[in-house]
Amino acid sequence: MSDDLTREQSIKHIASIIKDVKFAMLTTVTDSGHMHARPMTTQQTEYDGDLWFIGGKDTEGVHDMGQRPQVNVSYSNPDDSNYVSLTGTAELVEDRAKLDELWSDFYKTYFEGGKEDPNVQLIKISTHGAELWEGPGKVKALYELAKGAVTGKRGDMGNNETVNL
Template sequence: MSEMTREQSLQHITKIIKDLKFAMLTVITDDGKLKSHPMTTQEAEFDGDLWFLGGKDTEQVRNMRARPNVNVGFADPGKGAYVSIEGRALLLEDRAKVEELWTDFYKAYFPEGVDDPNIQLIKVEAQGAEFWESDGKAKELFHMARAALTGRPTEAEDMGRNERVDL
């Protein structure tokens, strides 16, 4: 594994997640279990923070309020790219930021638009990330098939690149 600077790590993660429309946001429930929810991603360069809009009255927001440690997962199986970001969720009130993130897509959840009193701004401050990349499905399938036929496990380096970065 090569050592990447923080800036290089942020740029690389941006490259992987920039076109992905959805992420899975994982919270810790009252009974200590992990629960994931799909979230719409924002079209912004990853600078160490992720932004989402949620509902104040949802179980997800209630869980983040009580236990702010979260994880956000992104996947693009077609490109063989995956990112897991661990961080701390901050629940904020900032109308200007809500307006910046707002798209008509959100009307389905917040019928009163940016003035909907149930809108909760969620900022995830990334503390670390891990990403996996491969040359694509064909190469992965080849190495898995070879392992199945030969009985020898696939080497990690055959499956692509995996790095862990502190942010």
């Protein structure tokens, strides 16, 4: 991505990369100061600079975000050789309309009381930076790896960019 992209253009580009990734890894800092990553289901809303997740109020991750809101969310799409790491600030939100928007029956597996379960917690991540790795795709990557092995020269393995949001 070019340095002269606007914030909106950067967000749209990131959105195009993460839109079909089903799970993200959300990293928090624990009470003991260690980083801990856990899988979270990606919501079916378009990324607009904020990410939304649903978690349990009684979980360590939600506790961590309540104490130390600086987080990282990473997305991996190895089939397309695309990876995104987003930094941001977590906020624990109570918003019935947003919960209605994001809820799917999938969550009944985690919350016996459905949307009414008192343990349901909305998590909003306001992102402020990203690092992206965009690969050439499987076929070209294999070609570039083979070419590099034969010639001893570095192949074209895609782009790596850092973006302030």
